[in-house]
Amino acid sequence: MPQPESSSCFASDLEVRLHAQTEKLEEVHLDAAIDAQLTVVTTPSTACVSLPSQEFSSGKKGSELPQNNGGNEMIGRSSPIFDDYTNPNAVGNCLSPFVPSKSERIMKFIEISGLKEGSSKEDTLLDIGCGDGRVCIIAAKETGCKALGIDVSPPCIRNANMIAKEENVCDLCAFLEADMTIHPDILLGASSVLSDRLKSCTIAFLYTYPTLLTKLIPILSELMKKGNLRTVGTLTYHLPSENADVAQKDEKHDIQIYSKVEATLVQ
Structure with missing residues (x-):
């Protein structure tokens, strides 16, 4: 059977294999996300959940980093987060539910973001709200780039x-439990x-609801100023024009690529 435009055999096969677990992850992600948002963390620089054991980016090994203490602490915040997105089947609010990206859209993002232009092995992809990690895994498998996936849901990170x-991409991919909405200084x-x-x-x-997306502008802005971040891509839900410069659009797949993201941080 012919593959969809912009998709690959591996990406399509992985999507099919992960389909069966999607509904379950939707449930556990919702519970975990709400729990994380309502949790006040007073030690934001302490342990992550599921730190990788392999070398990655920083040159440190996961075993040398602080270990989790049963999953009750995460890189977090000094106050709870509440938002307007409410799941009618749950008590509480969730900034962004688990909605996996389609393989066709992932492959198109890889193409137009520049990951396929030959320097992929020098790139590191950041997926905030990574869910089951499929974007990072497909990108690593297809291009050889490194990838860092971050989510507030321990079940998603474990998965x-x-x-x-x-x-066999553990040497390229790392997945960490962390809250990326806290102040970039932390x-x-x-x-x-x-x-x-x-x-x-x-x-x-970034494939997240606007309720989460707008809260990520400060960290994206700082990473462009103080880090190596040069490109940001969004699916379906996009950054406000006053905060981001659009470099490229793909209307068919509803993808936008930004060359600049700026924010005025509240002190």
Whole structure:
């Protein structure tokens, strides 16, 4: 059977294989995300969940980084987050539900973001709200780039690490549990276990609801100023024009590529 335009055999096959677990991940992600948003974390530079054991970006090994203490702490915030997106079947609010990207759109993003232009092995892709990790895994498999996936959901992070192991891309992909809506000074501070990893990222991928997307503008802006981030791509939900310069659009797949993201940070 012919593959969809812009898709690959591996990407399409992975999408089919992951379809069966999507509904379950939707449920557990919602619960985990709401729990994370309502949790006040007073030690934001402490352990992540599911830190990788392989070398990645910062040159450090996961075993040398702080370990999790049963999954009750994450890179977090000093106050709870509430938002307007409410799942009618849940008690509480979720900034962005688990909605996996289609393989065809992932491949088109890889193409127009510049990952396929020959320097892929020098790039590190950042996927905020990575879910089951399929974008990072497909990008690593197709281009040889490194990839960092971040999500607030421990079940999603565990699942992403498992898939990366199955696909033999553990040396290229890392998945961490963290809240990227907190102030960039904390995320990029000297005591943050995420700082070096985030600053090494060159391309960012975002497929999140606007309720989360707008809260990510400060960290994207800082990564473009202080890190290596040069390109940001969004699917379906896009950055406000006053905060981002659009470099390219793909209307068929509803993808926008930005060359600049700026924000005025609240002190």
